[in-house]
Amino acid sequence: MLDDVLVRTFSHIFDSIEEGVIVTDRHGKIIFYNSEMAKLEELVSENVVGKYLTEVYDAVTLESSEHLTAVLTGETVLEKNKTYFTNKGKEVNIVASTYPVIENSEVIAVYSVCKDITKFKELLTKTMQFQDQIGSDGRQRDNGTRYTFESINFVSSAMQEMVVSAKKAAVADGFILVFGETGTGKELLVQAIHNYSSRKKEPFVAINCAAIPETLLESILFGTAKGAFTGAIESKGLFQQAGNGTLFLDELNSLNSALQAKLLRVLQEKMVRRVGGTVEIPVHCRVISSTNVDPWEAVNNGILRKDLFYRLAVITLYVPPLKDRQEDIEALIHYFMKKYQRIYGLRNVSMNDKLKDVFMRYQWPGNVRELEHIIESAMNMLDGRKVITIDHLPHYLKSKFLRQDGTISEFYKKGSGTLAHALRETETQVLREALKNHHGNITKAAESIGIARQNLQYRMKKLGIEV
Template sequence: MTESSQPLLADVWNHSFDCVIVVNEEGTIISLNRTAARLFLGSPSTLVGSSIYEVIPTEDFKKNLQKKGITGISISIGTKQLVGNVLFLEPPDSAAKHVLFFKDISHVQQLNAQIQELNKTKQLFDSILDMLEEGICVIDNHGTILFYNRSAGELDTLEPESVRGNRVQDIWNVDNNTSTLLTSLRTGRTLNHRETQFTTNGKAVTSLIRTVPLFLDQRTVGAMEISKDISEQKQLTKTIMQLQKQNKGEPLSSLPIQKNNTRFHFDHIIFSSREMAHTVEQARRSARSKSNILIVGETGTGKELFAQSIHNESPRENKPFIAQNCAALPESLLESLLFGTTVGSFTGAVDRSGLFEQANGGTLLLDEINSMGTSLQAKLLRVLQERKVQRLGSTKILNIDVRVIATMNEEPLEAISNGRLREDLYYRLGVVNLVIPPLRNRKEDIRILTDYFIKKHAKLLDVYVDGLEPDIYQFFMNYHWPGNVRQLEHVIEGSLNLIYDERTIGYDHLPPVLKTKIRHQETTLQTDEASFNYSGSLTEQTEKLERTMIEQAMKNTNGNITKAGEQLGISRQNLNYKLKKYSIYA
């Protein structure tokens, strides 16, 4: 070795990434490079002459060093993990030496541990996504399928494991223009509400898909497609559309269906109470205008009866009346049903007018509007404001003239506070507000309604009945009727089915739930009579009983005056008066 080559070798020695240490047979350090010195937190000058067994105080290392060369030694020093080889040199003109080569792999092991944790997290997320009902397919920016869950496999009848790792074109007969995943990847655009129709195992399948590009640091790295099997909902929608077009068949009521798809007029609303007379008069007056109407009432109060009557009293009576229950369909299908779709806008789409177009010039009833999703409510609000509608997938905007009547079975302000109704939509729909009182708040209507329903259903069932037994009538007057007029009609119809040769409806003809109520009332009355003190005048005894009933009602309703009034069959104002009279505090 020449003298000029020695500085060059020294540079190589000190700039090596590996730790190199030379020790004699006794383990004394003869020489080491800078990398080794930094590893052991020292310098060559301080470490030369010290024992390697002090620097690396492990028994396994001492045993390995005594061998004539070994590879793959694993050594732990504090938090550091080393791996190395030992070379044994025995030159003829000098003493034997051991040359130790070490590499610090602590960082590598940390990375491996992190990779293992990330793999566990990935497996967890994969398991979660695999349990979803929606099918999910994810590709990278080269079109290779990274993830494909169980639901997607069931929809396509493919095994997920056989799909992952393949290109989209290799699995499905598509190209860059016909594949929604590749289109979203290429354009960076989200593709919403696209229906796809295909046949698998002889069964027609309709899926609703949404495809979104995936970004990382503003760079497209892939795309994800979410698909859902909507075959059953699609068939249901088709059936509803067909039924709405039919004007023939057996009606659900004894009243015939008119050409405008209605049956009811204001003359069909049976009542005698002042509260109902006021509501009907408000409805008659509102029928003359074009303003939207919001009808609020509990289940069974007759909201659709009012809506049809308003339409038939209005200048639109010869135009279509179309009703749609907003709780009957998923939001995506309800949107296409309301606004319509355009042929060619996406795979499997058909050219179909929506309910707004079908009701043009007439009235559209949106039942249970508070069951509609808030995002769809926002789109409905826009249509109501602009009086224009745009089919899904179309760029054409159509002018419409539709009066919307919406109904709901809960207080609007409560629905707004609970996030079930947009406040701006409430003000747009509630230009005219009609509140139908529940049957328990207009009990004077029970007599006339009972007579009407007996006459109606007795004729259909071919029986002759005079009316109710007195005690049953009294029970009807005291009962709170949670199902309102609809429940009363069903009770009458059910009781008439059990009539044989009787002339009045009695206890034995009632449904089980009302029989249970009657028995409970009789038991309570007997208990009260047994404990009642009959001393004093009739007025005193009446006031005592009234006070007891009010206190019990307030206790049963946890001090809620409105509910206590409903239980007692009196108005809130009347109950407030009696609470003050008897010094009863809520």
């Protein structure tokens, strides 16, 4: 009785998830097939369960079936990109992980968890074909950017120094690694570097490495040869599409170790080989990368390969978070208010002093991006009024600033800053101790507390610490 309840419960659970699930016994007979898998393959569960893999799918062999391989080897196969056909002629594109179930050292069953990537693959193919058509028609085209150094709004000395360094880096034309928290404007800076460099008339191609499934990233970066997998066409990767321009690898730290190794090979040899191809193609683009964590910390934690870090970090640029450059907050408030007044056809909108003071004391975990989105949201909530107040803020932020009785929280009242002061004192103490333990050697002190040398230098200047 209990076993029946468990079976029904697990069947209900697996039917409610968004991934396809298929289970076979050790002989390849299908014993479970959830509703998402049926939807993905356009088959009926009742017509699948009880049949063998060879009866449901075309050309099932030991080489092509992870289920059969797992039965023989007892090994897990993770995140494999597969294209295959059902016996009804339906083409299926999935990313699947296959797991053996082992009892008494024998495989008794195998199950796969599958994600549908058909639409994503179609969109990617069309996009890459479209980009090729644009580039081959002989007409002048935009370089793919929107920003220059004039687009960066700041008044702080920290940002001024960073922009000066960025302009020098742009002219130097070497590899650049930009790091900073999410929302600080790393891509804006990278586009500005491209437009300040000798490559400004060439393409700017960007990819967020964290936004693309790992199994597709290799073909996107390096391209594919015809027949590399079922349905594969001859297509250029981003290295080729960038031509003599700039390839921007955003969130580099999200790449797995195997792909980092392949990327390092391309950078060292300046040659790329398409997935499934045999021909080496020269690479001429400049590569700029970014991380949303301290890169040296990522290296120490095994997230970023040390050899790849040293290859890409010929020049490093640190974009400080908004909380560490308070002077820029007011300048950005004015800039975004002007921008959205123009977009929404508003005039003479201002922000009351009480809210402005709260903004100056807020930590801005989402950085410049959060500030911009909040101002845009507040503009939409004005209802014809001319002054933005706390009442116009999103609920999640309003609840942080206000007590239950509607008064402003003590932390955000002018002159309080108790938590900020305590954090500053603690950070100062940690940095002084690290520098003392390493006799003032900034490089060793930075390594000991897991941050980059450039980051430590910035923090020292901000906190008034001298060696």
